[in-house]
Amino acid sequence: MIKITRLFILLSIAALMLAACGTTPEPTSLPAPATAAPEPTAQQAESAQQVESASATEVQPAPEQAEPTAESVAVSGGELNFVFVQHALCAWDSYWCDVENGIHQAADDMYVNVTVLGPDQFDLNQVAALIDQAVASQPDGLAVTIPDLELLRAPIQRALDAGIPVVVYNSGAGPTADELDYMTYLGSDEYQGGYLGAIRLADAGGTKGVCINHQVGHAGLDARCEGFLSAVDVYDLPAETLDVGADPVEAQQIITEYYAANPDTDFLLTLGPSGAEPFYAFMKAQGLAPGTVKHGTFDLNEEIAARIGDGTTLFAIDQQPFLQGYGAVQTLMLRTRYGISPVLDVTPTGPSFIDANNINFETDPSRAVTLAFVQHAQCLWDTFWCTVEAGINQAAADMHVDVTIQGPDQFDLDQVAVLIDEAIAAQPDGLAVTMTDAEKLRVPVQRALDAGIPVIAYNTGGGPLVDGVPYLTFVGMDRAYNYQGGYGGGNALARDGGTRGVCINHQVGNSGLDARCEGFINALSENGIPAEVLAITNDHASALSSIKGYYAAHPDLDIVMTLGPHGAVPFYGFLSGEGLGPETFKHGTFDFSLSDVERIKDGTTQFVVHQQPYLQGYNAVSILMLKIRYGLNPVLPVTPTGPVLIDAGNVDATSALYLELEQR
Numbered sequence: 001m002i003k004i005t006r007l008f009i010l011l012s013i014a015a016l017m018l019a020a021c022g023t024t025p026e027p028t029s030l031p032a033p034a035t036a037a038p039e040p041t042a043q044q045a046e047s048a049q050q051v052e053s054a055s056a057t058e059v060q061p062a063p064e065q066a067e068p069t070a071e072s073v074a075v076s077g078g079e080l081n082f083v084f085v086q087h088a089l090c091a092w093d094s095y096w097c098d099v100e101n102g103i104h105q106a107a108d109d110m111y112v113n114v115t116v117l118g119p120d121q122f123d124l125n126q127v128a129a130l131i132d133q134a135v136a137s138q139p140d141g142l143a144v145t146i147p148d149l150e151l152l153r154a155p156i157q158r159a160l161d162a163g164i165p166v167v168v169y170n171s172g173a174g175p176t177a178d179e180l181d182y183m184t185y186l187g188s189d190e191y192q193g194g195y196l197g198a199i200r201l202a203d204a205g206g207t208k209g210v211c212i213n214h215q216v217g218h219a220g221l222d223a224r225c226e227g228f229l230s231a232v233d234v235y236d237l238p239a240e241t242l243d244v245g246a247d248p249v250e251a252q253q254i255i256t257e258y259y260a261a262n263p264d265t266d267f268l269l270t271l272g273p274s275g276a277e278p279f280y281a282f283m284k285a286q287g288l289a290p291g292t293v294k295h296g297t298f299d300l301n302e303e304i305a306a307r308i309g310d311g312t313t314l315f316a317i318d319q320q321p322f323l324q325g326y327g328a329v330q331t332l333m334l335r336t337r338y339g340i341s342p343v344l345d346v347t348p349t350g351p352s353f354i355d356a357n358n359i360n361f362e363t364d365p366s367r368a369v370t371l372a373f374v375q376h377a378q379c380l381w382d383t384f385w386c387t388v389e390a391g392i393n394q395a396a397a398d399m400h401v402d403v404t405i406q407g408p409d410q411f412d413l414d415q416v417a418v419l420i421d422e423a424i425a426a427q428p429d430g431l432a433v434t435m436t437d438a439e440k441l442r443v444p445v446q447r448a449l450d451a452g453i454p455v456i457a458y459n460t461g462g463g464p465l466v467d468g469v470p471y472l473t474f475v476g477m478d479r480a481y482n483y484q485g486g487y488g489g490g491n492a493l494a495r496d497g498g499t500r501g502v503c504i505n506h507q508v509g510n511s512g513l514d515a516r517c518e519g520f521i522n523a524l525s526e527n528g529i530p531a532e533v534l535a536i537t538n539d540h541a542s543a544l545s546s547i548k549g550y551y552a553a554h555p556d557l558d559i560v561m562t563l564g565p566h567g568a569v570p571f572y573g574f575l576s577g578e579g580l581g582p583e584t585f586k587h588g589t590f591d592f593s594l595s596d597v598e599r600i601k602d603g604t605t606q607f608v609v610h611q612q613p614y615l616q617g618y619n620a621v622s623i624l625m626l627k628i629r630y631g632l633n634p635v636l637p638v639t640p641t642g643p644v645l646i647d648a649g650n651v652d653a654t655s656a657l658y659l660e661l662e663q664r
Contacts, residue, residue, distance in 0.1 A: 001281055007264060008507065010430075012040075012413065015174055019569075023554060026345070026437070028340065038197045039052050039104050042341050043543065043546040044613035048547060050355045052248075058597065062337075063548070064432075064537070065485075066073040066512065067214050067292070068589075072329075075103065080111045080112040080113065080140045080333065080336055080337065080538025081112070081115070081135040081139045081140050082107070082112055082114045082115070082140060082141045082142070082143065082329065082331075082332050082565070082658070083114075083115045083117065083135075083137065083139040083141075083142050083143070084115065084116045084143045084144075084325075084328070084374060085117045085118065085127060085130045085131050085134055085141075085142070085143070085144045085145070085483070086099070086116065086117075086118045086123065086127075086144070086145045087118060087119070087124060087127050087145050087147045087171065087453070088118060088119075088122065089116075089119075089120070090121070090437040092120065092121065095299075095321065096118075096321070096322040097323040097483075098325070099107055099169075099170060099324055099325040100116055100321045100325060100326060100435055101317070101322055102322035102323060102325025102326035102327075102328075102621075103116060103132045103276075103323075103325035103326070103328065103329055104116075105322075105325075105326060105331035105365060106325065106330055106333075107280075109396050109398050109399050109400070110330065110331065110333045110400070111328060112332075112333055112389050114329060115134075115135065115139075115296075115429075115455055117289070118130070118131045122319050123149070124147065124148050124151050124152070127145075127147075127152065127524055128151055128152055128154075128155045131144060131153075131155035131158075131159065131543075132155050132158065132167045134159070134160045135155070135158055135162055135164065138164075138166060140164075140165075140332075140336045141164065141165045141166070141332035141333075141335065142164050142165070142332075142334060143166070143167045143168070143169055143328045143329075143337050144156060144159075144166065144167075144169075145169060145170045145209075146171050146173075146178065147169050147171045147174040148420060149172075149173075149599060150158065153178075153180065156180055156182065157180060160180070160181055160182065161503055161615075164184040165183060165335050165336060166180075166183060167183045167184055167185075167186065167328050167331050167332055167342075168182055168184070168185045168186070168187075169185070169186040169187060169324045169325065169327070169328040170186070170321070170324050170589070171231065172185040172186060172187060173344055174344075174345035175347075176345050177345070182349045183331060183341060183342055184321075184331060184342040184344060184345060184346065184351055185333070185345065185346050185347065186324050186327045186347045187319060187324060187346070187348070187349060187350070188318075188319030188320070188347075188348060188349055188350030188351055188352075189346070189350070189351060189635075190200050190220045190221075190223040190227070190427060191223045191224070191226055192225055192227060192229035192348075192351055193227065193230075193270065193298060193317045193350060193351030193365055194211070194223065194224035194225060194226065194227030194230075194231070194250055194318075195227035195228065195230055195231040195270050196227075196231070196314070196317070196351055196353075197224075197227075197228060197230035197231075197238075197296045197298075197317050197351070198228040198229075198232050198235075198269065198469070199231050200314065200315060201267040201268075201269065201294050201295075201296055201314070202231070202232065202235045202237060202267065202295060202313060202467055204267070204294050205266075205294065206235060206267025206294050206583050207236070207237060207264070207266055207267075207269065208238050208239065208264050208265050208266055208267070208294075209232050209237060209238070209239035209265070209267045209269070210229070210240055210242050210243050210258065210262075210265055210267075210268050210269075210451060211224070211225035211227050211228040211239070211240075211241045211242070211269045212247055212255065212268060212269065212270045212275045212279065213241050213242065213243055213244070213271055213275070214239075214245060214251060214252075214269065214270075214271060214272070214274040214275045214546050214640065215246060215271075215274070216241070216243045221271045221272075223561060224269075224271050224298060225241045225271070228269050229241070232300075242255070242258055242658040244275065244278065248277060248278045248385045249278075249661050250280070251274075251278035252278040252279075252281045252282050252285070255278060256285070256286070257477075258306040258545050259282070259286070259624075259664075263467070264480075265293070266293055267293065267294040267295070267296075268293055268294070268295050268296075269295075269296050269297065269298075270295070270298070271297070271298050271346045272297065272298045272299045273297075273299060273390070275297065276295075276297040276303070276304055276307075276313070277303060277357050277569055277624060278294065279297075280303065280312065281309060281319060283312065283455065285424070285425075286477055286619065287390065287474050289306075289311040290311040291311055291312075292311050293662055294314060295307075295312060295313045295314060296313065296314050296315045296316070296317065297313060297316050297317070298316065298318075298485065299316060299317075299318065299534060300316045300318055300354055300572075301321075302315050304353075304551075306307070306357050308354065308356060309359060311356075313541060314324050314355060315353045316353070316354040316355075317350070317351045317352070317354075317356040318350055318351070318352045318353070318354055319349055319350035319351065319352070320349040320350050320352050320632055320635075321349075321496035322630060322632065323349040323626065323632050324349045325345065326626070327349060330622065331347070331551065334615065334618070336532040337659055338614060338657045339650065339653035339654045339656060340612055340614060340657075341401050342641070343640040343641065343644065344480075344640065347477070348635040348636060349635065350635060351635070352632075352633060357629060359435070360368060360467070361631035363629060363630045363631060364601040364629055365629055365630075366629065367629050368398075368402075369401040369402065369429045369430070369623060369624075369625055370401070370403075370428045370429050370430075370626050371396070371400075371401055371403045371404075371428055371429065371431070371432065371624055371625075372393060372403075372404050372406070372423035372426065372428040372430070372432070373390070373401070373403060373405045373406065373431075373432045373433075373458075373620070374403065374406050374407065374416060374420050374430050374432070374433045374434070375405070375406075375407045375416075375433070375434040375458075376407060376411060376413060376416050376432070376434045376436040376460065376472070376545075377407055377408075377411065377457065378405075378407040378408075378409075378410065380409075381409070381410065381478035381515040383593075384591070384613065385407075386441060386661060387613040387658070387661060388458075388459060388601065388613045388614070388616055388617040388619075388664075389405055389617060389663050390461060390614060390617065390618025391509075391614035391615060391616060391618035391619075391621075392405060392614065392617035392618070392620065392621055393617075393622075394617075395617065395618040395619075395620075395621035395622055395625075396621055399621060399625045401621065401623065401625055403621065404423075404428075406419045406423065407419070410448055413440050413441070414434055414439050414440075415438065416434075416441065417441055417443075417444050417622040418438060420433060420441065420444040420445065420447075420448065421447065422446050424444070424446075424447055424448045424453065427453075429450075429453075429454075429624075429628050430453065430454045430455070430456075430623075430627065430628055431448050431453050431454070431455045431456075431624075432455070432456050432457070432458050432624065433445060433455065433456075433457055434457065434458060434460040434461065435457040435460055435461030435462070435467050435474070436460045436461075438461070438462065438468060438469070442467065442468060442469045445469050445471060446469050447605045449469070449470065449471065450635045454472060454628065455471040455472065455622060456471055456472045456475060456476040456624060456634075457471055457473075457475070457476075458462055458474070458616050458617070458619075459475070459476045459613070459616050460476065460478065461474040461478065462474065462478050462479065462638075463478055463638040464637050465637050466637075470586040472623065472627065472634055472639065473634040473636060473638065473639045474638050474639065475607065475616050475619045475620050475639045475641060475642060476611065476616050476638075476639075476641055476642075477512070477611045477641065478512075478638045478640075479512060479641045479645060480514045480515075480638070481640050481642060481643060482512045482513070482515040482516045482519070483515040483516070483518055483519040484623065484641075484643055485516055485519065485590065485609040485642065485643030486503070486515065486517060486518060486520035486521075486561065486594065486609075487515035487519030487520065487522060487523045487611050488519075488596075488609070488643060488645065489520060489525070489561060489588045489607065489643075490518075490519060490520040490521070490522070490523025490524050490527075490531075490588075491523045491526075491527070491531045492588065492604065492606065492607060492645065493524075493559045493561065493584065493586045493587075493588050494523060494524050494527035494529055494558050494559065496586075497529075498524070498529045498559045498586065499529065499556045499557075499558050499559075499571060500528055500529065500530055500531065500554055500556045500557045500558060500559065500560050501521070501524045501530070501531030501532075501557075501558075501559035501560070501592070502531060502532060502533070502534050502550065502554070502557060502559070502560055502561070502564065503516070503517035503520045503521060503532070503534070503561045503563070504533075504534045504536055504543075504547065504561065504562045504567040504569045504571065505533050505534065505536070505538050505559065505563055505567070506537065506538055506543065506562075506563060506564065506566035507534055507538070507563075507566075508533070508535045513563050513564075514550045514607075516561075516563050516590060517533050517561070517563070520561045521533070524559065529559065531559070534546065534547070534624075536566075536567065536570070536599070538566050540566075540569055540570045540573065541570075542567070543570035544570040544574050545574045546573045547580070548572060548574055548577070550579075553659065554570055557583070557585070558585055558586060559585065559586050559587075560585045560586070560587045560588075561587075561589070562587070562588075562589040562590070563589070563591075564589065565591065565593060565595070566592045567589065568589040568596070568599075568605075569595075570602070571587070571589075572599065572604070575604065577664060580605040582602055582603035583603070584642045586606055587604060587605045587606060588603060588605065588606050588607050588608070588609065589608050589609070590608065590609070590610075590611075591609075591610070591611065592608040592610045592646050594655060594658050595657070596608050596646070596651075596660065596663065596664070597651055597655045600646070600647060600648055600651045600652065601648065606647060607645040607646060607647040608644075608645070608646040608647075609642070609644075609645060610642055610644050610646050611641055611643065611645045612632060612640035612641040613643050614640075614657060616641050619639060619641065623639070
């Protein structure tokens, strides 16, 4: 699918508890391809030889092994085969235990086969060779880490050239920054981690700060300090970076000397255990009590957890490695099984905060989970919602949770509010609601939160900041993403020029639809094409008449955007009635349905801007389940499911899901 990349990432404060490191699985070989593999290219053959050579000499595996040492797991029960290639393994770096636990749990939940490969020591040349080995096995999807872009660019491009969907996790920058057309990067925003950490320390009463960097020159660590200093600057407080180096004894001495010269320093951020542990040694040596200096850090180990417990450390900023693994599997599964793509270049798994409130959270993968969904419409009387509900039900089946879906028997927000209160009374483990009217629904949603029930919004809402109620996240397209849909669609229609454009709006005053038109008109204006809004109603006969009259008054019209079936259907009727062919207009619309398929294929419609309602339902279940079983929180206040463009290149993949749903 064609992604419309958002230009910014919203801030959020989230929390998690790390999943415990599991036992190391027994190594197995890569799964055999579903069909006979083609003859390898010269590059692939050379890479295969490099793998064999590495096995024999560079990494020195046990003598009986013919392939490079790598941890792997095959999860039975699914017809999809995914391969994960990462630059480290749980077997020799405990950090990766959480990542791999997330991979294996998602594979089990979603009935896919997963193989995890990596070197038996840090060796990026072997990682490159393992990617080529993975490509040769013809998996349905590939996930990779990119600790060195230039070294790994070529093998990743070979995977893409072979038509294999690729996601990147833990280490990377996103397809745009990396200049590789993979789906998305799942990882943490280091700058935002430093920024939000500084806000917490300043809000705790800090007046002068320092960011302790144990590896100056490391892009990720430097970004953490950069974010820290930017936030402190907003508070107009003094702060600087202190380079302490990687040696813990020397680092402790540098911290001691700095504090002696700057005794008024009262808040401090370290960038991981390599900075935190010398700081703890400094505190002990100086006889400083917990709280003397307000301290936060990145990452978590047993020492940091203990210091959060005794009050020495206010928080640990975490990138949620379990979520990186789990989310990578889910992203590949949704793409290969349902034709659904992620929206963002970077799908953030952090920063997230561990503090005294959640440090003792106990994960429980087998915990029984009951979820309540309350929405303002139902599949029974609005077919759009059949797709949303199908996503809810499939995720519930995959993740072994119980779900109830409730909605009014006609559009009635007062009844929706009552249904939310009824859902609360049933004491579910989690609640999902459509925030169709924040003013009307804010009070019952707050009652759910006050009862300790995790809440998310889906399909309709603005996010917790806009809606004024602190639920976890909104899953869907808010006003900003609707604008991006209109803007991206407008640019696509204007790519080859045009004379005049119109945005046909069937519900002027609806903030989401108005944002779509605003984005469309701005895009055309930037391309030197005049455009305006044509207001119509939901009555198709009246709308057809309005469109016909507009065209009669503007015969130079050649670009048309409709905002959904209520605009597209009368537009198609107008074309038929006037005997106008596909070449007359460049047309785009919103909200995909099977009726759009032939219009895309015959050229009448160039694309449909899709909000991916199936993903709205599926992600809503997944987010709540991850919160309840693993203590994981979404990072963004808005978790976007669109916009994506459905065009002639991907309409078959998207329509396959809708055909399947229609046959159920």
